[in-house]
Amino acid sequence: MLPGGARPIGAPRVPRTLPGRAVDHLRRFERARLRRVTVVDAGHGFDIFGMHPDWVAAGVWLTRFFHRRWFRVTAHGAENLPPRGRAIVVANHSGLLPFDAAMLYADVLAHTDPPRVARPIADHFVPALPFVGTLFARLGMVNGTRANVARLLEQEEMVMIFPEGTPGIGKPRSERYRLQEWRVGHAELALRHRAPVVPVAIIGAEEQWPVAARLDWLHPFGAPFLPIPATPVPLPVHYHIHYGRPLSLHDGGGDPDDSEIIAAAAERVRAAVAALIAEGLRARRGVFA
Amino acid sequence: MSRVLVTGTDPVSRALVAALRVEPWVERVITVDDDLSRPRTLRSVMQGPIRAQAIDTIVHAAPPGSPTHPGRRAHVVDVEATRELLRLAEEHATVRRLIYRSSSAVYHTGADAVEVIDEDHPLELSPAAPQWVRDRVEADLALCAHAGLSRLAIVVLRCAEIFAPGAGSQLHDWVQSRVCMRPLGYDPMVELLSVEDAVRALVAAAGASTQGVFNIPGADILPLSRLIAACRRLDVPVPGPLLHPAYRLRTLMIGKEFRYDMNAGRFHFGAVLDGRRARATLGYAPGHRIWFDGVRDARSRVTGREPRPS
Numbered sequence: 001m002l003p004g005g006a007r008p009i010g011a012p013r014v015p016r017t018l019p020g021r022a023v024d025h026l027r028r029f030e031r032a033r034l035r036r037v038t039v040v041d042a043g044h045g046f047d048i049f050g051m052h053p054d055w056v057a058a059g060v061w062l063t064r065f066f067h068r069r070w071f072r073v074t075a076h077g078a079e080n081l082p083p084r085g086r087a088i089v090v091a092n093h094s095g096l097l098p099f100d101a102a103m104l105y106a107d108v109l110a111h112t113d114p115p116r117v118a119r120p121i122a123d124h125f126v127p128a129l130p131f132v133g134t135l136f137a138r139l140g141m142v143n144g145t146r147a148n149v150a151r152l153l154e155q156e157e158m159v160m161i162f163p164e165g166t167p168g169i170g171k172p173r174s175e176r177y178r179l180q181e182w183r184v185g186h187a188e189l190a191l192r193h194r195a196p197v198v199p200v201a202i203i204g205a206e207e208q209w210p211v212a213a214r215l216d217w218l219h220p221f222g223a224p225f226l227p228i229p230a231t232p233v234p235l236p237v238h239y240h241i242h243y244g245r246p247l248s249l250h251d252g253g254g255d256p257d258d259s260e261i262i263a264a265a266a267e268r269v270r271a272a273v274a275a276l277i278a279e280g281l282r283a284r285r286g287v288f289a
Numbered sequence: 290m291s292r293v294l295v296t297g298t299d300p301v302s303r304a305l306v307a308a309l310r311v312e313p314w315v316e317r318v319i320t321v322d323d324d325l326s327r328p329r330t331l332r333s334v335m336q337g338p339i340r341a342q343a344i345d346t347i348v349h350a351a352p353p354g355s356p357t358h359p360g361r362r363a364h365v366v367d368v369e370a371t372r373e374l375l376r377l378a379e380e381h382a383t384v385r386r387l388i389y390r391s392s393s394a395v396y397h398t399g400a401d402a403v404e405v406i407d408e409d410h411p412l413e414l415s416p417a418a419p420q421w422v423r424d425r426v427e428a429d430l431a432l433c434a435h436a437g438l439s440r441l442a443i444v445v446l447r448c449a450e451i452f453a454p455g456a457g458s459q460l461h462d463w464v465q466s467r468v469c470m471r472p473l474g475y476d477p478m479v480e481l482l483s484v485e486d487a488v489r490a491l492v493a494a495a496g497a498s499t500q501g502v503f504n505i506p507g508a509d510i511l512p513l514s515r516l517i518a519a520c521r522r523l524d525v526p527v528p529g530p531l532l533h534p535a536y537r538l539r540t541l542m543i544g545k546e547f548r549y550d551m552n553a554g555r556f557h558f559g560a561v562l563d564g565r566r567a568r569a570t571l572g573y574a575p576g577h578r579i580w581f582d583g584v585r586d587a588r589s590r591v592t593g594r595e596p597r598p599s
Contacts, residue, residue, distance in 0.1 A: 042511075
């Protein structure tokens with residue numbers, strides 16, 4: 001985006017858009033702050049993955065109610081978020097629908113200056129979802145392939161990865177705060193691209209939406225299952241997001257092609273997230289308090 | 290000094306000839322307007338002007354045939370002619386370089402694919418792909434299979450879609466309609482290449498000493514809906530299953546080149562080319578934006594003039 005709202009040469013004049021109107025609802029200082037969000041412009045204000053700064057601001061507007069009122073998100077250790085440069089934010093995943101990702105996205109934007117977008121890395125079925133895939137792409141989501149994440153890290157961006165993946169989001173209540181199968185791709189990327197890993201524990205999300213049933217035989221738009229929630233809306237649990245100290249997995253000079261080194265690095269991240277979860281559960285006064 | 294032969298008569302080929310004529314390292318440029326799909330014509334060109342002029346570089350820049358007329362003839366034009374050109378060029382005494390203008394249509398796209406496509410990305414080898422795409426892949430692979438083994442230096446340029454009339458652009462044909470229908474719920478990123486940038490890439494490939502496969506990205510990457518708005522067309526999102534019959538009917542009734550089955554993948558999932566190899570090796574980086582001023586002017590100009598301010 002050029003300063004003063006000017007269009008680059010050749011850029012089309014476009015009508016007032018939905019995100020533009022949503023941004024109008026933000027307070028002036030918030031708008032001014034979000035104007036400092038960095039987008040690697042691919043020529044028309046969008047980056048190559050489809051993210052647009054107006055949509056990011058609209059995303060803040062969309063999540064504001066949940067972030068401030070419904071889930072009353074409290075951040076701990078946000079100073080551990082790197083203000084610039086490549087980074088991988090790794091967190092536990094849960095909650096039936098990815099409200100935890102949305103809250104973490106909004107929280108990182110709120111606690112970084114200039115505001116940084118933690119680019120959510122999604123499973124392959126998400127971009128295939130009509131409307132949702134497009135909306136998420138405008139907000140900064142990227143399809144979870146190694147090449148895409150590598151590109152973001154080379155652009156010195158911050159990415160948000162949930163190594164538990166979709167099985168994490170659908171975990172039953174009895175498994176809450178127990179980390180599921182921990183994928184190792186984030187560790188390999190951190191080693192290969194020498195990116196610090198910020199471990200994050202999201203406390204509250206694992207109780208937000210009880211599941212009545214899970215239809216494993218139904219795969220709408222390629223989703224691995226169809227969850228049936230027990231309540232029409234998520235419960236107003238109190239979210240606590242704990243940011244740990246960045247881990248430099250690459251400091252030992254580990255070979256990113258060595259599967260044992262990758263597994264050990266991923267286990268280090270998993271242990272850090274598990275420790276933050278344990279600390280967060282000990283510190284909180286109650287699910288809703 | 291180099292002597293270059295350029296095939297094709299489309300805007301890219303014409304602009305390429307003009308650009309090569311002012312290059313200091315080019316001694317002579319000749320063009321071939323004949324139908325090279327006929328082996329006899331091709332042979333007479335190779336033994337006639339190419340031998341007489343001692344051509345050392347062939348730029349096969351001719352666009353592929355129309356996707357609306359598939360069949361044996363289209364296959365001969367797009368694939369067999371390229372293969373025969375390669376064979377004859379390998380046997381020729383003076384020819385040392387062969388540059389082939391391929392297309393990003395050869396790459397597989399889908400929800401499971403990456404958005405940034407490098408040269409190692411899987412090709413569209415599905416038997417369900419339209420013949421036009423399969424022919425493009427086959428011609429591309431025929432050249433790639435010889436790269437490094439042939440005495441020729443072979444360069445394959447996989448260009449993003451050249452958004453210009455007469456250049457075989459599906460999207461350009463699509464936006465000729467006043468109403469542009471696209472899948473409801475999807476708004477993927479599309480990448481467009483200007484004629485100027487395509488020509489710069491072809492000139493760079495002809496003048497370089499290297500060989501290999503290179504992605505040629507464009508300077509315009511934008512959502513499909515923005516492209517429609519830029520061309521001042523009416524954007525009508527339609528449920529995906531209805532689009533195929535609707536566009537088939539349109540092709541039958543008014544004979545347009547656009548085929549939805551060829552574009553269904555990229556109308557759902559965005560994909561852009563990774564041009565780092567071309568930047569590092571050929572020194573090519575996209576620089577010329579397409580000036581959208583209604584669809585009539587939606588072709589990039591080859592005169593070098595800056596677009597007028599809006």
